[in-house]
Amino acid sequence: MRLFSILAAVLVTVVLGMSILARPQLKALLGLSSPVPAAEQSVGNTASAANDAGATPETLVKVMVERFTAQQIDSAVIVRGQTAATRQVDMRSETSAVVQSEPLRKGTIIAAGDPLCVLDPGIRSAAQDEARARLSEAESRVPEAQARVEEASAALDEALINQKAAARLIQDGFATQTRVAATDAAVAAAKAGVSSATAGLNAARSGIQAATASVASAEKEIERLTIKAPFDGILEVDTAELGSLLQPGALCATILQLDPIKLVGFVPETEVNRVSLGAMAGARLATAGENLHGKVSFISNAADPATRTFRVEIEIPNPDRAIRDGQTVEIAISSAGVKAHLIPQSALTLNDEGNLGARLVDDASVVVFAPVQVMRDTAEGVWVTGLPETANVIVLGHEYVTAGVTVAPTWRELSQ
Numbered sequence: 001m002r003l004f005s006i007l008a009a010v011l012v013t014v015v016l017g018m019s020i021l022a023r024p025q026l027k028a029l030l031g032l033s034s035p036v037p038a039a040e041q042s043v044g045n046t047a048s049a050a051n052d053a054g055a056t057p058e059t060l061v062k063v064m065v066e067r068f069t070a071q072q073i074d075s076a077v078i079v080r081g082q083t084a085a086t087r088q089v090d091m092r093s094e095t096s097a098v099v100q101s102e103p104l105r106k107g108t109i110i111a112a113g114d115p116l117c118v119l120d121p122g123i124r125s126a127a128q129d130e131a132r133a134r135l136s137e138a139e140s141r142v143p144e145a146q147a148r149v150e151e152a153s154a155a156l157d158e159a160l161i162n163q164k165a166a167a168r169l170i171q172d173g174f175a176t177q178t179r180v181a182a183t184d185a186a187v188a189a190a191k192a193g194v195s196s197a198t199a200g201l202n203a204a205r206s207g208i209q210a211a212t213a214s215v216a217s218a219e220k221e222i223e224r225l226t227i228k229a230p231f232d233g234i235l236e237v238d239t240a241e242l243g244s245l246l247q248p249g250a251l252c253a254t255i256l257q258l259d260p261i262k263l264v265g266f267v268p269e270t271e272v273n274r275v276s277l278g279a280m281a282g283a284r285l286a287t288a289g290e291n292l293h294g295k296v297s298f299i300s301n302a303a304d305p306a307t308r309t310f311r312v313e314i315e316i317p318n319p320d321r322a323i324r325d326g327q328t329v330e331i332a333i334s335s336a337g338v339k340a341h342l343i344p345q346s347a348l349t350l351n352d353e354g355n356l357g358a359r360l361v362d363d364a365s366v367v368v369f370a371p372v373q374v375m376r377d378t379a380e381g382v383w384v385t386g387l388p389e390t391a392n393v394i395v396l397g398h399e400y401v402t403a404g405v406t407v408a409p410t411w412r413e414l415s416q
Contacts, residue, residue, distance in 0.1 A: 060408035064396030065361050067411070070339040070389050075375065076332040077274050079312065081265030083285075085325040086315075087231060087257035091116055093246035095224045104239045110229045110255065117240050117252040119225040128218035135211035138204065145201035152197040156190035163187050233257040234321060256325060261318040263294065265331045266309035274335040275299055281314045286328040292316050296333060340375055340383040347395045348372070348382070351403070358384070359398040360391055361409050367394070369403040 097119035104116065163183040170177065236254040240246060263283050267275055277299060283292040293316070300311035314331060316323070347358050357371040370391070372384040387393075392409070394401070401407055 060365075060406060061397065061401055062408045062410060063361070063394045063398065063401060065392050065409040065411055066395045068341045068343055068387070068391050068393055070341055070387070070391075072337055073340050073375075073383060075274070075335045075338045077267060077271045077335055079265035079267055079331045079333065081263055081312075081329055081331055083323055083325055083327045083329055084262045084264045084313075085256040085258055086260055086262055087233065088236075088254070088325075089230065090254050091227050091229075091252045092248075093117070093119070093224075093227065093250045093252055094248055095119070095221060096245070096247050097122060097225060099240045099242055099244050099246060101239075101242065103241050104235055104253070106235045106237050108235045110233060110235060112229055112231050114229045115226050116229055117227040117246070119227075119246065121222060121225055124218065124221050124225070128215070128222060131211065131214035131218045135208065135215050138207035138211040141204040141207060142201070145197065145204040148197040149194065149201050152190065152193035156187070156194050159183065159186040159190040227252045229255060231255070231257055232259075258321045258323065258325065259318045260294075260315045261323050261325070262297075263292070263314040263316055263329055263331055265312050265314075265329075266304065266307065267312050267333075269303060269308055269310065272299070272310045275312060275333050276335075279334055281331055281333045283314065283316070283329045283331045285323070286330065292323070292329070338375070338385060339389075340385045341387050341391060341393075342378075342381045342383055343387075343393055344381050344395055345377070347393050347398065348374075348384075349398055358387065358391075359394045359401065359403070360387070361394060361407065362392070365406055365409055367401045367403050367405045367407055 099117055100120045101115065101118035104110070110116070163186070166179050166183040170179070233255040234257075236256050237251075239253040240251070246252065263281070275296060277296055279296045281294055281296055283294070284290065285292070294314045296312060297315040298311070298313040303310055312331075312333070314333075343358060348356060349359060350356060351369050351371075355371045356374070357369055360368045360370050362368055370387055372386040374382050374384055376383040394407075394409075395412065397407075
């Protein structure tokens with residue numbers, strides 16, 4: 001009895017399994033199968049039948065197509081960068097002294113030549129007076145040395161005259177050899193006197209030069225006590241505090257020049273040849289969206305070794321100093337115009353290789369994939385290059401077809 005129950009359960013399980021997993025075979029076994037409609041037999045072959053010569057419009061995929069014509073537009077190189085001060089300098093002390101001027105606070109507008117830090121002169125004024133006194137003393141020695149040179153020159157002239165007279169007299173027999181020797185000795189002594197006087201004059205002049213150098217050094221040291229602004233700008237930090245000791249190299253102030261201001265960006269090596277000096281450039285700040293306009297003032301001749309990009313600078317007027325140093329900015333640098341198509345962004349797609357492009361329809365209603373490059377994104381669509389002069393772009397249904405498939409296009413009213 002128990003064995004019969006087990007066999008019955010197994011039989012029921014087999015029948016249920018066949019009814020689920022092999023229903024067609026079970027119907028055929030019991031004589032209950034029905035003929036399969038012809039329409040169902042062709043469902044799996046619809047795609048291939050659509051491309052056959054005898055395909056009918058009812059079997060083709062319907063897509064929406066719009067015709068676009070290329071237009072001439074201004075091309076631009078888009079770069080992200082930042083603003084930078086035209087000049088930035090740290091004013092540092094060249095001498096050691098105590099600050100005796102009140103500090104100027106950061107943000108203060110300064111002009112070229114304005115004093116930033118005034119240092120205590122100490123004994124430098126006395127050293128300057130001493131150097132000037134030595135210069136006066138050295139200058140007073142020059143006339144005396146010149147007089148000695150003139151005196152020695154006169155003595156030499158007299159000795160030469162006596163020497164000539166003695167030589168003539170000895171030829172006539174009116175003078176002795178002793179007298180001639182005495183005149184020769186006098187000439188030698190006079191020449192030595194001239195040399196000595198000339199050396200004294202040169203020494204006096206050297207003393208003047210040394211004293212002049214001492215005066216210049218003392219004056220320069222006095223000049224270093226007042227640290228002045230080298231150009232018009234704005235203080236980035238407070239100047240040195242009153243009473244602080246500045247050693248050589250100590251910071252007095254940091255000055256920025258923000259008018260004009262530079263926009264600095266880095267252009268890829270594939271785009272750098274499209275940028276030229278003097279080219280017009282527009283920019284937009286990331287903070288307030290303010291539009292700026294200027295010209296390219298510098299293009300680097302050497303690429304950054306890490307990024308392989310080239311530094312580009314644009315000079316922008318900034319009279320009110322509203323643009324700060326280090327703000328993020330998006331730069332568009334104008335270049336030669338190109339022909340492009342304005343198509344809906346939704347018409348862009350990827351092929352099996354992952355290339356960005358659009359699917360087109362040729363004269364035989366066959367789908368063709370055309371790779372494109374996006375130049376600019378606008379509210380009306382995207383400007384792309386790479387399409388034929390006149391392109392029939394699938395704007396609806398392009399995701400359901402592939403290249404080589406024949407479709408049934410429906411034309412949208414021309415928008416260009």
